[in-house]
Amino acid sequence: MHLQEECFLDCPYCGEPISVLVDCSCEQQTYIEDCQVCCQPMLLHISVDQEGMPEVYAQREDE
Numbered sequence: 001m002h003l004q005e006e007c008f009l010d011c012p013y014c015g016e017p018i019s020v021l022v023d024c025s026c027e028q029q030t031y032i033e034d035c036q037v038c039c040q041p042m043l044l045h046i047s048v049d050q051e052g053m054p055e056v057y058a059q060r061e062d063e
């Protein structure tokens with residue numbers, strides 16, 4: 001099992017596909033990460049399932 005997985009998602013601001021590295025050792029995480037394209041702060045909600053596969057949901061910080 002990998003400790004870090006790369007996840008792909010669309011930026012909630014500019015809609016560009018971006019990738020984030022997720023630490024799979026923690027089941028539930030919420031943190032802010034700046035978009036690699038438009039540099040706006042995205043709120044990332046991450047949950048890791050029993051197989052260690054992360055699911056990422058991105059939200060605008062101002063929502």
Ligand SMILES: [Zn+2]
Pocket residue numbers: 011012013014015016035036037038039040
């Ligand atoms: Zn963006």
